[in-house]
Amino acid sequence: MTPAPGRLRFEHAHVVSFQERFDEGRAARSSIPRGAHVEYTPRSDRDPLGILETQNAARLADLIPLRTSRMLTSPFAFYRGSAAIQAADLRNGIDTNAEIVICGDAHIANFGLFASPQRTMIFDLNDFDEASYGPWEWDLKRMVTSVVIAAKHKGYSVTDARGAAIASAIAYRDALRSAMQLDALQRFYLAATVTPGSSPFGKKTQKTIDSTLASASNRTSARVMEKITELAPDGTRVIVENPPTLTHVDTTHEEELMDAMREYALTVPSHVALLLSQYEITDVARRVVGVGSVGTRCFILMLTGPRADPLVLQLKEATESVVQQFGGIPRHVLPGGDHQKRGSHNGGRVVSNQRIMQAVSDPFLGYLTVGGFDFYVRQFRDRNVSFDIDALGRQPFTDYVASCGALLARAHAQSPNAAFIAGYIGSSESMVNAVVDWAFAYADQSLADFEALRAAVADGRFTAAPPPA
Template identity: 45%
Template sequence: MPRRALRERVIDLRDPEQDLARGRAQRKITPRRELAQLTPSTRSATEILVAQNARRVPELVPLRFARMLADPFSFYRGSAAVMAADLAAGKSSGIEVLCCGDAHLANFGIYAAPDRALVFDLNDFDEAAIAPAEWDLKRLVTSVVIGGRHARYPSKAIRQMAERTVRAYRTGLDTMLGMTVLDRYYLRMEPERYRNQMDAGVAAVLNRTLKRARKQTSSRVFARIMTLGPDGTPRLLENPPVLEHVDVDAETELVESLREYIGGVPVDVAVVLSHFRVTDIARRVVGVGSVGTRCYLAILTGPTDEPLILQAKEASRSVLDEFGHAPQPGILREAIATYGQGVRVMDGQRILQGSSDVFLGTMRYDGRDFYVRQFHDMKGTVELQGMPAKTFGEYVIACAVALARAHAQSANLSMLRGYVGSNDTVTNAIVEWSYAYAEKSLDDFHRLRAAAKAGDIDTADGPAR
């Protein structure tokens, strides 16, 4: 059975004009203005987060809450499950695409393509699943509102940014629909090509991000986190709880799981990996919402001691599926049952990104599913803190266009474009919903903080990095 979970079986050729008409007809089932209605889940945010933590490493759960309670934007970043439940309780377009599932502003950034060009795109696919297209868009626009407020931009400017985000997404869909399927498949956003066309503020942010990304290599990470042991063998420098060794038995089992991973990658990648040996393995804490899921770094060294660092990250059920109750196609359910959730994440990344890591693969360890990728391979996160409002506004447009390109890979592109239309009905509805959700998210943040103060949940002393 093929290990491609999100393939679509081609039964007949799609007619774009008929699909556009189907999309317009969908407005009668769910009028576009109804996308503005926020109907929260009957479950509280704290209840959902506690339930989500049940499968996680218990001693890391207090750290997850500490990171989420740092500020309202950090809370929003970590509460994708809460939003999925709230989205499921309300109206939807019914037009499904492969969604990222967590398309907030901090989940876009720079990374290296296989040809080493730097690409701007979505860069987190832990929650990738089939769902209504506007779920991703609402997550993005709400992050614009919350992020703008966190940065203390003027209220008028934030609303304009939110509106421009939806319009840029709509324009992006138009652009993609005007391209051939192959052209939009090959399309990728290489910011270095357009640096001279940007305003000074955006160019300055881009230059800083690109500079940081160029430095994020296995060799640099290796030098920062490794030291020589008594026998001259490189060993990880522990930094509990963020980075610490696993015991010998776990290390042995993880090495066996990595062999399983190598058996599933393309033959050319397997040949490259055959030149390396595993030097060390450690558990690492990552992100905000991901804290508590199991994540391991495998340090590999080549014949001239060149390092390659792989990250094996636990792949759990997508929040769009588990908390959003979005029905998943049978072929995906079958693939997950056979090969695990790592296949869903891996295939989601390959479909949604313009170009993906050649080392991407899957494995299982200790009865859990994982996906594997390079760690910090020229990955550059755009630093939002301190960004001028005008530059922030340009950045959110780039994110919206990248999201449109990702959604355009699904066969329902024409239906989606037909539903969205050419006026501001969807824009107004999405922005109204996002403002309402920003208020709910802020209230959820304060309620979680109150629960921590009351001792109902445990939090770490600080958000250790």
């Protein structure tokens, strides 16, 4: 019998049910066994140094030696800066063709604490420069590999490193399956709120959490202004340069940035735009950030409010995601208002995907174009802080990486294909062990690439900045 016309449920495409997607995931095990994910076979023509050179060609030339020196600080620092290399390697690996919104750079140093608009403290992913639609396995493998490399850097035995890696993979599996027991709206509101003395972990881990929370309270716009500015003769505050990390821009760049901020105001909610209208830009400087991001264009803007109250915004260049550029995954335009512009603007890509993957996001997130380059905007220093991975003891480290696994699962659970992933992973150790074995193999590959970069500096192919005096 043909349904009567005009009924709403017949006027849009069928929404695939949770059970349908879950069953599709289970069925996929027969064609792509979970154990097959253990395989890592490098291509004979892989060129990790060539990939770094390709990235460097589009960056500020005077900062490339600094990027190289930061990547050579340790094998873990190198891994942090080599998302492009891993994307190129993952491109040729096994995946289930179940794409979701992924971080694209989900290593364990890209998680941290920050303040929500409601002023609660949240633990979540905090870097989305490479965020994109892509294979869920890429995020999981990048995260677990980072656990292995960090554990080895900390001097852990193979057994202890493997134990931590397994803990992170199990946490991902279990948190994803638990999230799938909730409806879509409940998953949407999930958040990891952190308060002193309230975690489910033991005393050592709780002590680390409490001390990190305490340090977060000092990371504010007011503290930034105190630290990096001084009073000018006219009574205004100006940024004190600290080359090469912090330098002023010329007048032309100042004018371009101030003009572009009008475009930015159109990409934030109206209540944020109204708030911003009460501030004026009083200084601008270029700032060097991160490890892998060194050489991309980044600025901080000092804004002053009606009671001389400070607000510091960061403008960070958004280039094409490594998931597309080196991983070969076609770009996916997300639904929502102004989607066509956001679909072609890399700053819009970062902002859209960050809002999807984070439980709560910075209300100042927005994007603009300056001098032909795409940027996204965020508040600089709003009680955001990372855990000192090197300083974590064995149990706090394991608790930390397990928390990262669980929060990555929460982020992945926002995409419709999350039910497929839950069905595919199942409740056994098959996928866990395969991913951990893959991570150990790739950790060896990353170490070899690290040594190759060090040799390339020695023979003059790359230049590294000298260490600070």
